[in-house]
Amino acid sequence: MSIMVDCWLPYGDTEVYVSVELESLMEIAELVDVEPEKTATEILTDAIMEPSGQTLESLIEPGVDVAVAVDVYSSPQAVVQALSLLSKMLVEFIVPKDRITILLGNGEFEKENRMLRDAINETPELKEIQIIDHTRNTTNLIDLGETLKGTPVEVNRRYHEAKLKIAIGETRIDYLTGYAGAHSSIVPGLASPKTINEYKRTYFDTDVTPGVIELNPIKEDVLE
Template sequence: MPAEFDLKYGDITVAVSVPEGLRTTVLSPGVGANSAGSGAPLTDPLLALEDSLRNPIGSPPLCEVVRPGDRVVVLVSDITRLWIRTSDFMAPILDHLNRAGVPDSRISICVAMGSHRKMTPDEIRRIVGDMAYERVSVFQHDIDDENGFVYLGKTSRGTPVWVNRRVMEHDRILMTGGIVHHAMAGYGGGRKSVLPGIASRDTIKANHLWVLDPDKVGIRPGVGSAKTLGNPLHEDMVDAAAMVAPDFIVNVVTDSQGWFAGFFSGHWLEAWQAGCKLVDRMYCVPIDHKVDMVIASCGGYPRDISMYQASKSFYNAWMALKPGGTLVLLVEAREGGGGEEFFKWFRYPDIESCYEALKSDFTVAGYLAFLTRYIASVVRTVIVTDMDSNLVRTMGVIPAPTVREAVETGLSWAGHDPEILVMPEAGITLPILHGETP
């Protein structure tokens, strides 16, 4: 009998059938030797938060870091990072600061959105929570305010570091955020609250260009998910954050359902690094070797809400494939590309011209479009999606109207007796070859 698998597509589940006799393995978070004993949801998140503030990593307790009457600014992520659930822990942090002698009148919250659009008042309220929104002053990083930056010098790689002047005018800087795998910086969270969070446009562009291979069309060696050692983008961010010298950090790790799995508080780098280790234990899954074919779902809505969001699934599935392998990916994409800019990058006739345009006018959306196109150039890709098929073809992939036809097409490419991996949650599953870090 054929092997049957249920994969998520938007809000529904679809059945995927693989012919009998083919070597087929399921790869999911929590399946593999690297995931043992980690990532259980916290039974009492607020108690865990308080414990992390009192017993931080690499730092005195928060109550000893701040002094009575200090002006404190708390950096928070924007509306694109609602999964961090900052609103659940912001008020307790304010309470902790109050008990340390810092009243609400001396506390500000800065939405560190980098080059993202400004938030509406309602969105800011959703980010920080009603209680915090009413208690303290909240302002947004404004990347277009030419007079709103202060120059701190250059990183070891020559990136000019311009950061938000208003943030730097505070006595203490507290960063918050969430840690996940990140296809450019290795991991989210941590130093990213500074760069790109409160950095100028020129600083962000100079930093982000480190992802591109300078010698050929492609991705610079060292850049990728779970990669920090030798990752110039990450190392450049660390340099910039060290110039700002944040006084304390509170970063969270969540499980696949969005529940808090850990709070990592303390030194802005050491505590974040500890959180990265938990992310690896939860979401890195070891594989013995790369395979001929991957059949993957992003994990359904919201991870397949757009092609922009699906780029992470493209990347993760690619990590399990042999060169020239075959990828079948389910992406509902109810919001299309995820913004007008994403598909503008596919107007270039070939990947070389897209690469050159990205070097001269780098954007994250442009890079994710380039990454998707690059992956499609090295592995054969067929996509099941609700998007217009002609638009999908501009990505260099083949659209399929049904899962059955997609699998049949993929099998026709994969050759005789292909080895197959099924990834039900490709958006959060990072395959790691045995013997490789992490």
């Protein structure tokens, strides 16, 4: 006869009741609240003001036009927070909002991401900034040749022709490139169906693992 143990387990902001066989119960893991060293705003500010390469201010010239690619798989809240902070800094560097364009990289699908677009439109700080949806049906493309592996490179012309290009995206595990993130806003985000199909085709000829970027040929092809 089995002996049952009644347990209340943490589940989000509440608890759920379960009954478990005593021999199967090892222990109950408790959530530990950890305060981050920096707030999200501080982290974003550091990323913008202290990049690994040239600073944002040094890249801004008189009359510069800015294109910001956004990975649509990122959470709307995170995207809005990043865009609001970025636009504020650009305006402080004397870049008017009418010279900033947000491109929502949704190149794998035919329909636009309404949830993300609505979140941006509802943000007062971003209302005067133009938003462009890049989908599989987008025809405003430019042919940039091929990668070393022979993958054709066709991307959004508006983004390519901008004097200052910025990419935004949340880091997450990806089954093709190991990890996805800001670079995903460009490929596959702003790429043509031809480019997307060809780089994904490599998956069947390679041994790639989600969460692993070392020696990942698909990641190298995409970043190129």
